Amino acid sequence: MAVVQTKPKTRIQAEKSERILDAALEIFSENGFRGSTIDQIASAAGMSKPNLLYYFKSKEEIHQTLIDRLLKTWLAPLEQIDENGDPMTEITGYIRRKIEMSKDLPRESRLFANEMLHGAPRTLAKLEGELKELVDRKAEVIKRWIQDGKISECDPWHLIFSIWATTQHYADFDVQVRAVLGPDRSGESRFQDAARFLETFYLRGLKP
Amino acid sequence: MAVVQTKPKTRIQAEKSERILDAALEIFSENGFRGSTIDQIASAAGMSKPNLLYYFKSKEEIHQTLIDRLLKTWLAPLEQIDENGDPMTEITGYIRRKIEMSKDLPRESRLFANEMLHGAPRTLAKLEGELKELVDRKAEVIKRWIQDGKISECDPWHLIFSIWATTQHYADFDVQVRAVLGPDRSGESRFQDAARFLETFYLRGLKP
DNA sequence: GAAAAAATTGACCATTTGGAAAAATATGAA
DNA sequence: TTCATATTTTTCCAAATGGTCAATTTTTTC
Numbered sequence: 001m002a003v004v005q006t007k008p009k010t011r012i013q014a015e016k017s018e019r020i021l022d023a024a025l026e027i028f029s030e031n032g033f034r035g036s037t038i039d040q041i042a043s044a045a046g047m048s049k050p051n052l053l054y055y056f057k058s059k060e061e062i063h064q065t066l067i068d069r070l071l072k073t074w075l076a077p078l079e080q081i082d083e084n085g086d087p088m089t090e091i092t093g094y095i096r097r098k099i100e101m102s103k104d105l106p107r108e109s110r111l112f113a114n115e116m117l118h119g120a121p122r123t124l125a126k127l128e129g130e131l132k133e134l135v136d137r138k139a140e141v142i143k144r145w146i147q148d149g150k151i152s153e154c155d156p157w158h159l160i161f162s163i164w165a166t167t168q169h170y171a172d173f174d175v176q177v178r179a180v181l182g183p184d185r186s187g188e189s190r191f192q193d194a195a196r197f198l199e200t201f202y203l204r205g206l207k208p
Numbered sequence: 209m210a211v212v213q214t215k216p217k218t219r220i221q222a223e224k225s226e227r228i229l230d231a232a233l234e235i236f237s238e239n240g241f242r243g244s245t246i247d248q249i250a251s252a253a254g255m256s257k258p259n260l261l262y263y264f265k266s267k268e269e270i271h272q273t274l275i276d277r278l279l280k281t282w283l284a285p286l287e288q289i290d291e292n293g294d295p296m297t298e299i300t301g302y303i304r305r306k307i308e309m310s311k312d313l314p315r316e317s318r319l320f321a322n323e324m325l326h327g328a329p330r331t332l333a334k335l336e337g338e339l340k341e342l343v344d345r346k347a348e349v350i351k352r353w354i355q356d357g358k359i360s361e362c363d364p365w366h367l368i369f370s371i372w373a374t375t376q377h378y379a380d381f382d383v384q385v386r387a388v389l390g391p392d393r394s395g396e397s398r399f400q401d402a403a404r405f406l407e408t409f410y411l412r413g414l415k416p
Numbered sequence: 417g418a419a420a421a422a423a424t425t426g427a428c429c430a431t432t433t434g435g436a437a438a439a440a441t442a443t444g445a446a
Numbered sequence: 447t448t449c450a451t452a453t454t455t456t457t458c459c460a461a462a463t464g465g466t467c468a469a470t471t472t473t474t475t476c
Contacts, residue, residue, distance in 0.1 A: 030326065030327070031242065032240045032242060032243065032322075032325075032326065033243070034239065034240060034242045035240065035241070035242035035243070035326070113321070113325055113380070113381075114240075114322075114325055116380065116381045116383055116384050117318055117321055117322055117325070117380055117381075118238065118239060118240065118243070119238070119383050120383045120384065120387075124383065124387065127383065127384055127388070128387045128390075131384075131387065131388060132387055132388050132390065135388045136388075152412065154405060154408065155401060155404075155405045157389060157393075158401060158402055158405035158406070159405070159409075161374075161377060161378075161381075161385060161388075161402070162374045162377075162405070162406070162409070164377070164381075165373040165374045165377035165381070166369075166370045166373045166374060168373075169369060169370075169372070169373035170369075172324065172325055173321075173324045173325075173369075173372075173373070175324055175327050175328045175332065176324050176328065176335055176339075177369060179328075179332065179335035179336045179339065179340055180335070180339060180340050180344075180365065180369075181365060185365075193363060193366060194366055194369070196363075197362060197363045197367070197370070198366070200362065201362060201367075201370070201413045202413075204360065204412060204413045204415075205409045205410075205412045205413040207412075
């Protein structure tokens with residue numbers, strides 16, 4: 001049976017299961033769950049299929065592990081919003097962090113998007129739990145900012161959705177973005193351009 | 209060989225291939241290309257697998273047909289932007305049309321999103337062709353509006369991306385949106401709330 | 417209403433794929 | 447060095463799946 005269920009015990013276990021997860025992230029984010037084979041993942045991780053199955057007892061388990069880890073990473077930037085900070089700074093900071101994540105962790109973003117796209121079968125409970133709670137909490141913060149006249153009136157939930165959408169777009173729809181921008185604007189600078197656009201746009205949209 | 213390659217000839221061909229495409233849209237958008245089986249599609253279309261393969265010679269061909277049709281539908285709302293209209297009205301109109309599409313054609317949106325997410329293997333050429341041309345054309349229109357001082361300065365391409373992202377989000381990430389909004393705000397009204405948020409937000413962001 | 421064309425079915429096949437089992441090998445603690 | 451444990455490989459299997467084909471049934475045409 002698989003070894004890593006609870007905690008890796010040996011050096012090799014820690015190393016190998018990390019390599020597997022990294023390879024799996026690559027493969028899953030590119031091909032989706034059903035579009036990926038254990039063989040592909042194994043070979044990307046530089047080992048044989050049965051060897052991989054020594055560490056994770058099924059394809060499903062690898063995927064589940066990735067998803068579980070991902071959610072924490074995903075919530076972190078929102079968590080960081082400080083109710084005592086300056087609203088404008090907090091929100092543009094959040095946007096910058098999210099754009100940064102699209103640039104640095106596109107595979108994670110796509111894995112997550114894929115999961116959502118297909119109805120979040122393995123994540124729904126957490127969305128309705130942890131995620132909803134966090135968003136509700138932060139929405140309250142934003143509401144207070146609005147009541148204090150620090151930012152203009154708007155629906156905090158849809159505001160958050162819009163930030164998610166616009167920032168993650170640059171990871172999830174990367175091909176499309178690059179196709180439209182053309183070869184000359186498809187360099188790393190597109191993230192900076194996006195950040196600049198979004199920050200000024202949200203500043204204008206939220207200025208009281 | 210498949211019959212419908214060029215044009216359906218008989219009544220039955222027209223009807224059945226339409227039913228197949230509708231079923232395929234349902235299945236593909238839910239499970240992705242590799243996650244869907246011909247059997248599933250056939251049974252959703254109320255026929256046997258070999259029967260389905262009488263109309264389309266492969267799973268790939270069904271998918272390709274869907275994607276080809278989709279792009280036209282997808283470009284239509286942007287196409288409608290009128291350079292001679294009032295900028296604000298044109299842009300909020302565009303947003304409304306896009307939100308409408310997320311509400312009425314979520315399966316199409318998800319099919320498209322899935323294709324993008326996995327690198328648009330079957331669409332890339334069209335993205336770099338038709339799509340880019342259209343967007344470039346409309347970006348010029350927006351540029352002129354900016355130069356004429358009718359809307360505030362911003363990058364037209366990223367403006368368009370942001371509209372795509374925010375509106376399609378409500379179809380592609382529907383599960384997440386509903387999970388966060390909770391049962392009471394998950395009715396049809398969420399599209400209206402989204403539209404209201406986005407329209408006022410873009411109005412504020414673009415007011416010169 | 418008979419012949420031709422179109423549509424449908426049932427049986428079948430090759431390949432891919434997730435996964436199991438057991439044997440063989442490497443590693444580490446005593 | 448030896449024994450126990452951890453790791454890896456080889457071999458294999460059963461189910462799922464995309465697709466074919468010949469035979470049969472239905473529809474259309476004349």
